[in-house]
Amino acid sequence: MERETQFIGQSAAFQDAVERASQAATLDRPVLVIGERGTGKELIAERLHRLSARWDKPYVILNCAAMPETLIEAELFGHEAGAFTGATRSRAGRFEEADGGTLFLDELATMSSGAQERLLRAVEYGEITRVGASRPTRVDVRIVAATNEHLPALVEQNRFRADLLDRLSFEVITLPPLRAREGDIEVLATYFGQRMAAVLGWDEWPGFGPRALAAMEGHDWPGNVRELRNVIERAIYRWADPERPVDALTFDPFASPWQPVARKAEARTDAPALSAVADAAAAPATPSGPVSDLRAAVDGYEKQILADTMARCRYNQKVAAEALGLSYDQIRHALKKHGLNQ
16 A cells, blocks of 8 residues: 555644644754654654755655664765775765755664764764765755654663754654544544555445444554554455444454464473463462362362363364363363363
């Protein structure tokens, strides 16, 4: 699907952030965009460029987290031939590529201290020096940077330069998480749902059922809008009947009774069945209080373990047998004994 560049949302918190970005775009000053993952930091950065006087000049993006510490300075400022091993020819950096336009530095908090120092000079004096060069080059670049970290706290921990933060924080736009955007979850879900339905060739958009809507509102959305889009698109393509409202969501695509389980470094060999029950079946606590009939209590406890394990394994007897360390015949006998094989 094409790159999403629209701003969808009606909540006051979201509209305020977009409005602040629109106002800051007209001023030729650095801007910091702060927000959790999936809140739309890249979209705000692009808006700052498109609404500025530099809109027809280069818009260059660098993800600082994707660059090794040894290469980020060369990537930012360029290098001369022979400056380091593998530098067979001169190369312009992102600052020179963005000359006259905007440079968006994503994941700013991951930048090394050396790169921070050189970035400070570039922001303050408009000069950069290629790695291996002796003369600086003047550049005209507007900096927009983004991070999901609280930079003042990093300054206190000596992980980020205070003077660089001072120069980059002319304006700070903090994007609200999806859980704080009142009324926007259903609006966004409907938008993404209609788009996915069109991709799949559905004749009409049936909307969402009450269970799906309740699940959306009850979810915390740690991945914000990006997570919401994935959940909705996955629900649409898995829904078997396009004429009925979509009423089933899967928040965790990795959830499965057959998902791999990390093995312990040293498994106990003297009690494999007990380990399987504890790790896979998550057996309930033992009965509390006095026991007047030991056999009945043991039978009741065994039945409860079997019932809970079968439910967790979606009533697949083979999977439940493996979880409890039993053979297929043994679990069938146990289920029959307790009347659970219906």
